[in-house]
Amino acid sequence: xxxxxxxxxxxxxxxxxxxxxxxxxxxxxxxxxxxxxxxxxxxxxxxxxxxxxxxxxxxxxxxxxxxxxxxxxxxxxxxxxxxxxxxxxxxxxxxxxxxxxxxxxxxxxxxxxxxxxxxxxxxxxxxxxxxxxxxxxxxxxxxxxxxxxxxxxxxxxxxxxxxxxxxxxxxxxxxxxxxxxxxxxxxxxxxxxxxxxxxxxxxxxxxxxxxxxxxxxxxxxxxxxxxxxxxxxxxxxxxxxxxxxxxxxxxxxxxxxxxxxxxxxxxxxxxx
Numbered sequence: 438x439x440x441x442x443x444x445x446x447x448x449x450x451x452x453x454x455x456x457x458x459x460x461x462x463x464x465x466x467x468x469x470x471x472x473x474x475x476x477x478x479x480x481x482x483x484x485x486x487x488x489x490x491x492x493x494x495x496x497x498x499x500x501x502x503x504x505x506x507x508x509x510x511x512x513x514x515x516x517x518x519x520x521x522x523x524x525x526x527x528x529x530x531x532x533x534x535x536x537x538x539x540x541x542x543x544x545x546x547x548x549x550x551x552x553x554x555x556x557x558x559x560x561x562x563x564x565x566x567x568x569x570x571x572x573x574x575x576x577x578x579x580x581x582x583x584x585x586x587x588x589x590x591x592x593x594x595x596x597x598x599x600x601x602x603x604x605x606x607x608x609x610x611x612x613x614x615x616x617x618x619x620x621x622x623x624x625x626x627x628x629x630x631x632x633x634x635x636x637x638x639x640x641x642x643x644x645x646x647x648x649x650x651x652x653x654x655x656x657x658x659x660x661x662x663x664x665x666x667x668x669x670x671x672x673x674x675x676x677x678x679x680x681x682x683x684x685x686x687x688x689x690x691x692x693x694x695x696x697x698x699x700x701x702x703x704x705x706x707x708x709x
Contacts, residue, residue, distance in 0.1 A: 439464065440466065440514070441514035442505070443467050444494065453653050453656075457660075459485070465487075466492055469494070470493070472493050475491050506549070506553055515564070517545075524627065529630060530581060534627065542587055542589075547593060561604060565607070566663050567590060609671055609672070615651065617650040635705075642702050655676070
């Protein structure tokens with residue numbers, strides 16, 4: 438039986454990915470920052486009649502990550518799902534704000550990936566799947582720190598993929614658009630200041646997007662497919678909305694299409 442590590446599993450995509458991989462026959466180590474908040478995960482596993490090995494892990498804790506991987510034994514699948522959002526434009530953001538996003542969304546992913554790579558390389562097989570975001574391919578107003586970290590992790594994984602592929606290790610990224618989960622509630626907000634009107638327009642638009650967001654179970658099915666398919670590929674989107682949005686940037690050689698679209702996000706409505 439192969440072993441999978443999935444981070445950030447207390448809710449949302451991570452929860453459903455952990456359960457989905459267990460249903461597919463994998464031994465799943467499901468990490469949560471606080472095991473006391475894992476009741477939903479335990480209930481989902483019970484409802485699906487699967488067993489999960491729930492472990493505490495703050496992904497920014499280097500020693501904790503190393504201990505987890507060492508105790509796990511051979512790891513066949515790593516799903517880097519844990520993440521954190523932030524709302525604020527650069528003038529509003531401190532160095533600490535920027536570092537917090539890098540620590541969770543980039544450096545922790547790099548660290549865990551580096552920890553599992555030697556064993557995967559030596560055994561000649563492995564899957565590394567990182568949940569990025571459409572924000573990892575399209576820069577968005579007031580998501581400067583978040584998108585910066587997600588762009589960075591996509592660049593890291595795209596650079597890594599051809600190097601480890603000859604050793605049988607497949608690297609993939611998964612780009613969801615808006616997903617209905619508790620992720621939105623954990624977003625850090627910076628004071629708006631002179632950007633208040635623009636930021637409110639952005640927040641109003643974001644709220645409308647999340648009102649019709651994809652369900653996390655549907656997004657997780659794409660993650661499980663990326664981690665288990667016999668025909669792996671590098672880039673996956675979890676919905677048609679994500680395909681359209683990511684395509685806006687991937688086909689935008691001079692950057693004008695993205696800026697034309699996102700500039701409308703910070704325009705106050707005519708009724709305000």
